[in-house]
Amino acid sequence: xxxxxxxxxxxxxxxxxxxxxxxxxxxxxxxxxxxxxxxxxxxxxxxxxxxxxxxxxxxxxxxxxxxxxxxxxxxxxxxxxxxxxxxxxxxxxxxxxxxxxxxxxxxxxxxxxxxxxxxxxxxxxxxxxxxxxxxxxxxxxxxxxxxxxxxxxxxxxxxxx
Amino acid sequence: xxxxxxxxxxxxxxxxxxxxxxxxxxxxxxxxxxxxxxxxxxxxxxxxxxxxxxxxxxxxxxxxxxxxxxxxxxxxxxxxxxxxxxxxxxxxxxxxxxxxxxxxxxxxxxxxxxxxxxxxxxxxxxxxxxxxxxxxxxxxxxxxxxxxxxxxxxxxxxxxxxxxxxxxxxxxxxxxxxxxxxxxxxxxxxxxxxxxxxxxxxxxxxxxxxxxxxxxxxxxxxxxxxxxxxxxxxxxxxxxxxxxxxxxxxxxxxxxxx
Numbered sequence: 001x002x003x004x005x006x007x008x009x010x011x012x013x014x015x016x017x018x019x020x021x022x023x024x025x026x027x028x029x030x031x032x033x034x035x036x037x038x039x040x041x042x043x044x045x046x047x048x049x050x051x052x053x054x055x056x057x058x059x060x061x062x063x064x065x066x067x068x069x070x071x072x073x074x075x076x077x078x079x080x081x082x083x084x085x086x087x088x089x090x091x092x093x094x095x096x097x098x099x100x101x102x103x104x105x106x107x108x109x110x111x112x113x114x115x116x117x118x119x120x121x122x123x124x125x126x127x128x129x130x131x132x133x134x135x136x137x138x139x140x141x142x143x144x145x146x147x148x149x150x151x152x153x154x155x156x157x158x159x160x161x
Numbered sequence: 162x163x164x165x166x167x168x169x170x171x172x173x174x175x176x177x178x179x180x181x182x183x184x185x186x187x188x189x190x191x192x193x194x195x196x197x198x199x200x201x202x203x204x205x206x207x208x209x210x211x212x213x214x215x216x217x218x219x220x221x222x223x224x225x226x227x228x229x230x231x232x233x234x235x236x237x238x239x240x241x242x243x244x245x246x247x248x249x250x251x252x253x254x255x256x257x258x259x260x261x262x263x264x265x266x267x268x269x270x271x272x273x274x275x276x277x278x279x280x281x282x283x284x285x286x287x288x289x290x291x292x293x294x295x296x297x298x299x300x301x302x303x304x305x306x307x308x309x310x311x312x313x314x315x316x317x318x319x320x321x322x323x324x325x326x327x328x329x330x331x332x333x334x335x336x337x338x339x340x341x342x343x344x345x346x347x348x349x350x351x352x353x354x355x356x357x358x359x360x361x362x363x364x365x366x367x368x369x370x371x372x373x374x375x376x377x378x379x380x381x382x383x384x385x386x387x388x389x390x391x392x393x394x395x396x397x398x399x400x401x402x403x404x405x406x407x408x409x410x411x412x413x414x415x416x417x418x419x
């Protein structure tokens with residue numbers, strides 16, 4: 001086969017290779033959703049982050065408004081410090097409530113933001129004061145069992161009286 | 162007793178000698194590849210024969226692998242009421258593992274054997290010696306261009322494999338079975354990470370490209386210059402490439418998941 005024909009085929013081959021990689025990044029991967037324009041950073045202390053992971057979504061009313069940037073342990077407060085990157089298009093007031101929620105019954109965990117009533121908005125570097133940590137299933141179960149047990153005690157107490 | 166011990170020892174030293182010979186061959190062909198990269202038409206010609214000619218087998222296999230993943234994934238996931246997750250399953254399986262690995266296995270069978278047979282025959286018909294007589298370095302002229310062509314072709318083929326496989330999964334899950342198309346794509350996009358999944362898949366395929374091509378080249382160059390020797394070398398290429406790819410895949414995955 002003549003050389004120019006081979007060159008054309010190899011050119012096509014390399015070009016569709018790059019296009020395939022681009023299509024994988026855009027259509028299959030999260031390259032488009034992870035780099036949404038400019039973000040501002042806010043942080044929040046949580047009693048317990050459960051299974052929250054870096055890059056987990058930050059959602060408000062079910063819409064992704066940002067991503068978790070970093071999770072660390074604050075040694076002074078003995079609480080987890082979570083920094084969030086939030087899209088500059090969205091504004092939240094200072095009384096916003098941040099809680100760690102689970103998508104579905106066994107799904108991944110995300111940070112949910114519920115707007116409060118303050119007129120001042122959160123700025124870059126601010127802290128969210130009202131937070132609610134992840135629900136730990138074991139604690140919930142033990143609480144439930146404890147309540148049941150104390151209920152049972154009440155009944156036996158009444159019978160004894 | 163002594164005889165068997167001697168046999169074992171002989172086999173071990175033989176294997177180590179061959180490994181050392183292969184490593185020196187690999188390093189030497191890297192060291193002369195600057196010369197062959199300056200003569201780009203040689204590399205382009207080899208990309209045509211190893212990469213472009215492998216397209217059909219790669220694309221058709223990818224479509225079927227993706228469709229089977231779609232069927233099997235849906236069949237299991239719908240029991241747990243999460244049939245939309247079939248998109249995530251197909252995409253992650255392809256991008257992380259099946260894309261690079263199956264491409265490398267097919268590449269070893271399609272292009273690796275061709276390389277081994279070609280170089281083995283060149284050696285058997287004394288073309289390589291003739292080159293040396295004309296003061297042309299056969300490693301720079303014959304081996305290095307094929308090496309770079311394989312290393313360049315493999316990631317491209319693997320990316321195409323993953324993409325076509327995802328398309329095959331989409332065809333079965335969305336078009337045939339009727340999984341919701343929006344959930345299929347959005348779950349896939351929120352769970353496939355560019356850096357952790359796609360880039361790692363590309364890294365794997367580059368490593369497999371280096372492994373498969375250098376094994377094929379070495380087996381061809383090392384083949385006894387007889388018809389039987391070339392046929393054995395071709396068989397060894399497929400066996401050794403497949404085992405190396407699977408073992409390397411385990412090691413790379415272990416590192417990538419830390």
